[in-house]
Amino acid sequence: MQVAALVPAYQAAAKLGEVLLRLAALERPPVVLVVDDGSSDATALIARQHGARVLSFAANRGKGHALLAGFAALRDEFDAVVTLDADGQHPPECLPGLVRAAETGAELVLGTRARTSDMPLARRFANGFSSGWATWLAGQRISDSQCGYRLHSRRLLEHTPLTPGRYEVETELLVRAARLGFRIAEVEIPTIYGGERSQVHALRDVPRIVGTLLRLTGEGLVPPAAMRAARLARSGDVHAVGATGTRSLP
Ligand SMILES: Nc1nc2c(ncn2[C@@H]2O[C@H](COP(=O)(O)OP(=O)(O)OP(=O)(O)O)[C@@H](O)[C@H]2O)c(=O)[nH]1
Numbered sequence: 582m583q584v585a586a587l588v589p590a591y592q593a594a595a596k597l598g599e600v601l602l603r604l605a606a607l608e609r610p611p612v613v614l615v616v617d618d619g620s621s622d623a624t625a626l627i628a629r630q631h632g633a634r635v636l637s638f639a640a641n642r643g644k645g646h647a648l649l650a651g652f653a654a655l656r657d658e659f660d661a662v663v664t665l666d667a668d669g670q671h672p673p674e675c676l677p678g679l680v681r682a683a684e685t686g687a688e689l690v691l692g693t694r695a696r697t698s699d700m701p702l703a704r705r706f707a708n709g710f711s712s713g714w715a716t717w718l719a720g721q722r723i724s725d726s727q728c729g730y731r732l733h734s735r736r737l738l739e740h741t742p743l744t745p746g747r748y749e750v751e752t753e754l755l756v757r758a759a760r761l762g763f764r765i766a767e768v769e770i771p772t773i774y775g776g777e778r779s780q781v782h783a784l785r786d787v788p789r790i791v792g793t794l795l796r797l798t799g800e801g802l803v804p805p806a807a808m809r810a811a812r813l814a815r816s817g818d819v820h821a822v823g824a825t826g827t828r829s830l831p
């Protein structure tokens with residue numbers, strides 16, 4: 582399986598170099614794309630120095646915008662794209678575990694963290710609340726809806742409509758992928774909170790995530806045109822797999 586690592590990065594110079602070194606030290610190092618989102622620090626420079634591909638935006642637009650740009654740049658070239666954070670909270674050494682889950686048939690593999698005292702109290706609460714809601718929307722257990730350490734199959738990226746944004750894109754992605762019938766697996770990763778600097782702004786990002794959960798709740802009753810089209814395309818795809826043993830889409 583050809584796997585690329587996609588690292589969304591904003592003001593990430595402090596930890597990015599170590600993340601990239603540890604990715605390069607894996608037995609099967611992935612191609613790495615860093616999407617630098619208008620950082621004013623040395624994020625892009627460090628990414629280049631470590632041999633990563635780099636996409637740079639002139640101004641900050643948000644993690645979700647960066648993810649969508651990265652998916653578009655990578656999905657035709659690789660079987661799967663693994664996203665991981667630049668701040669050191671996602672150990673690169675866990676990447677082969679996500680790939681193994683995909684090799685047994687999962688098309689979305691979610692890294693999941695235990696909500697222990699290693700996670701700040703406010704995050705534990707927000708995470709439990711949003712994961713419970715996402716579980717209900719997805720119709721299957723979602724232990725950690727907020728973790729950005731994930732593997733996405735090419736087919737999932739081709740079929741799942743996504744709305745550019747900030748952190749809420751990850752919630753939309755998993756709920757819509759579940760609704761489109763993609764197989765989701767979970768792989769435990771450690772809960773790491775150290776000295777890294779969070780870019781989450783409670784007043785900006787929490788309402789965006791709650792708003793997205795509300796919108797996805799409504800979508801369960803009245804699917805938008807993009808999801809209706811995706812369902813149609815997907816049913817043709819699934820049908821083709823059943824009939825011929827091959828996929829209808831490249
Ligand atoms: N491209 C891009 N990346 C971002 C942006 N905001 C955050 N990131 C990256 O997304 C990853 C996660 O950001 P964090 O702010 O740590 O968010 P989090 O890990 O969900 O939240 P914490 O639990 O507070 O650490 C890191 O790699 C950041 O560099 C952004 O606006 N654009």
Ligand SMILES: [Mg+2]
Pocket residue numbers: 666668670777779
């Ligand atoms: Mg973080």
